[in-house]
Amino acid sequence: MGFGMSSPGRDAAGSGASDDAASAEETAEKTLPPDARVDLAKEREATGIDGVFDSLDADLVGLTPVKTRIREIAALLLVDRARSKFGLSTSTPNLHMSFTGSPGTGKTTVALRMADMLHRLGYLRRGHLVSVTRDDLVGQYVGHTAPKTKEVLKRAMGGVLFIDEAYYLYRSDNERDYGQESIEILLQVMENHREDLVVILAGYKDRMDSFFASNPGMSSRIAHHIDFPDYTLDELDDIGKLLLKAEGYALTADAKKTFYEYLEHRKEQPRFANARSVRNAIERARLRHASRMMATDQAVGRDELTTLTPEDFLGSRVFTEANTETPTS
Amino acid sequence: MRITQGTFSFLPDLTDAEITAQIQYALDNNWPCSVEFTDDPHPRNVYWDMWGLPMFDLADAAGVLVEVNACRKAKPEYYIRVNAYNASYGKQTVALSYIVQRPTDEPGFRLERQEVKDRQIRYTLHPYAADAPHGRRYNGQQ
Numbered sequence: 001m002g003f004g005m006s007s008p009g010r011d012a013a014g015s016g017a018s019d020d021a022a023s024a025e026e027t028a029e030k031t032l033p034p035d036a037r038v039d040l041a042k043e044r045e046a047t048g049i050d051g052v053f054d055s056l057d058a059d060l061v062g063l064t065p066v067k068t069r070i071r072e073i074a075a076l077l078l079v080d081r082a083r084s085k086f087g088l089s090t091s092t093p094n095l096h097m098s099f100t101g102s103p104g105t106g107k108t109t110v111a112l113r114m115a116d117m118l119h120r121l122g123y124l125r126r127g128h129l130v131s132v133t134r135d136d137l138v139g140q141y142v143g144h145t146a147p148k149t150k151e152v153l154k155r156a157m158g159g160v161l162f163i164d165e166a167y168y169l170y171r172s173d174n175e176r177d178y179g180q181e182s183i184e185i186l187l188q189v190m191e192n193h194r195e196d197l198v199v200i201l202a203g204y205k206d207r208m209d210s211f212f213a214s215n216p217g218m219s220s221r222i223a224h225h226i227d228f229p230d231y232t233l234d235e236l237d238d239i240g241k242l243l244l245k246a247e248g249y250a251l252t253a254d255a256k257k258t259f260y261e262y263l264e265h266r267k268e269q270p271r272f273a274n275a276r277s278v279r280n281a282i283e284r285a286r287l288r289h290a291s292r293m294m295a296t297d298q299a300v301g302r303d304e305l306t307t308l309t310p311e312d313f314l315g316s317r318v319f320t321e322a323n324t325e326t327p328t329s
Numbered sequence: 330m331r332i333t334q335g336t337f338s339f340l341p342d343l344t345d346a347e348i349t350a351q352i353q354y355a356l357d358n359n360w361p362c363s364v365e366f367t368d369d370p371h372p373r374n375v376y377w378d379m380w381g382l383p384m385f386d387l388a389d390a391a392g393v394l395v396e397v398n399a400c401r402k403a404k405p406e407y408y409i410r411v412n413a414y415n416a417s418y419g420k421q422t423v424a425l426s427y428i429v430q431r432p433t434d435e436p437g438f439r440l441e442r443q444e445v446k447d448r449q450i451r452y453t454l455h456p457y458a459a460d461a462p463h464g465r466r467y468n469g470q471q
Contacts, residue, residue: 126388151384154396158389196391 031087038082049074052117060106061242062235069226070110070117077121092195094223095123098166098212099202101228104274107202108162110228115160118198125196126158134168137182145178149185157196166201167211183215190221231274236263240278247282250307258310265318285312330437332370335410335426348397348411348429352390355413360424361385362393363414364400366407368466370435370456380404383414397429406432406467432458432467 032038044050053074056067073095080090095118099107112129119127136152139145153161163169171177190199201208201218205227212219231239237260244251251259259281266277289312293300313319333339343351355362362384365377380400384393393411400409408431415424436457443451458466 125391128388147381154384154392155386155388157387157391157395193391193395196389 032085034086036086038085040078040082043078043082047078047120047122049078049117049120052113052120056113059242060109061238062231063106063110063228066106066110066226066228069224070114073224074117074121077118077123081122094194094221096190096199096222097201097224097226098208098222099200099226099228100205100208102204102230102274104276105228105230106275107228108164111160111162111200111202114198114200118160124159124198128159129162130156130159131162131164133164134179137163137169137186138178140178142178145181146185149182153185153189153193153197156199157193159197161197161199163199163201165203167203167207170211170214172210172214183218187217187221233260233263233267236267236274236278239275240282243279243282244308247286248306249282249286252307252309254310255308255313258313262313262316262318265321269318269321281313281316281318284316288312288315330435332408332428332431332435334372335428337427342431343427343429345394349390349394351425351427352393352411352413355425356387356390356393358413358415358424359417360413360415362387363412364393364396364409365412366400366404366409368407368432368458368463370408370458371454377408377410380409383412401430408432434468 053071056070060067076093080093083090097114099111101107108131111131115124115127115129118124130152132152137145137149139148169179169183171179186199189197199222201222203211240259240263241251262281263278266272266281285308289308292312293304337343337351352362363382364380366380367374367377381396384396387393397409397411408428410426410428412423413425415422438454438456441453441455443453445451
């Protein structure tokens with residue numbers, strides 16, 4: 001069994017397709033005369049894509065290059081739709097992507113938003129995200145890999161296949177590793193089923209670079225190599241505020257200062273994972289806050305329950321280690 | 330003689346677009362699909378060969394159509410059908426089953442009479458295709 005067979009056109013997506021897809025089908029039927037005008041702004045509004053952008057801006061701090069690229073892709077797809085209304089041929093654009101960046105820079109979050117956005121723009125029929133790692137693709141014995149990979153690919157069709165830590169697929173030290181077989185099937189599907197699914201590879205920058213170096217076919221089939229920059233201190237601070245707001249906590253003025261100092265110290269220490277470290281710091285501050293609450297004899301009110309003070313952060317290992325300057329393991 | 334088995338069998342053969350729409354309908358109802366094939370056209374032959382395992386957790390019809398096409402390529406002169414299984418409690422049965430490929434030439438059936446005691450006659454159907462052994466029926470393909 002192979003994947004090299006013909007696949008249904010987007011117009012044949014079926015009765016269960018969403019309203020967006022249905023309207024796309026209607027517009028595809030009648031070709032506009034050459035002198036007609038298309039209002040791109042109105043088109044853009046109809047897709048509801050601005051809602052995705054707004055939530056992207058509100059929920060994700062920083063990441064300017066990433067957001068720019070997403071806007072460019074959205075513009076391309078909208079223009080392609082307008083072109084097809086005039087009956088101009090538009091080949092399906094290659095939207096396979098690679099997300100590289102340090103841990104905790106928001107690769108998975110952006111991939112989720114990407115699936116939603118591509119669905120709204122009518123590029124993907126379903127817009128779901130299937131997140132997999134090497135374990136889900138590569139088998140354990142001869143003949144196990146191909147069915148396993150194909151099953152995952154079939155599940156991802158109509159949506160986005162997100163391969164986290166994709167460099168584990170290829171093990172340069174072992175020629176007979178089954179990962180290679182999985183990569184070959186992936187390449188074939190990425191080429192032949194472009195309109196059925198979008199593949200996003202994600203991983204740390206340096207290791208992804210060596211992965212692409214040893215798999216040039218993979219690198220050339222990916223049109224969008226997007227690098228996620230590390231967050232600056234101020235951005236981390238903003239992320240912390242967003243997280244605290246979402247959890248229903250507030251900081252005192254002193255605590256804000258302490259939190260900033262905490263980030264400064266934490267950023268210098270090993271195994272810093274950007275937004276993920278911020279989240280963990282807040283989780284631990286909540287623990288200390290809770291035990292502080294339990295230790296008090298008086299009754300507590302709403303303010304006490306929602307306010308974090310400097311001591312909730314000062315109890316952290318980060319401060320004690322920063323003061324004594326002992327290296328962490 | 331055109332075999333009529335399963336859903337839609339009295340309609341003209343479904344196009345790929347129609348098959349896709351039917352698969353999508355099944356998937357939208359949370360019915361996992363599977364592909365089966367046979368070269369034994371007898372209506373009582375309910376056990377067709379499975380083309381791979383049933384496909385669970387699919388969202389889009391393209392995934393099933395890939396398997397239908399792969400099966401068509403490997404078994405060009407076979408009957409191929411798509412089954413959709415309704416696993417909900419109280420149903421747990423095939424909800425939709427339709428033929429997506431049939432041989433180019435279907436010779437049909439002959440009626441066989443068997444004389445038994447007391448001048449009784451028993452009737453049975455015998456597919457002409459079944460005269461050839463498995464794998465050599467229908468234009469001798471495969």
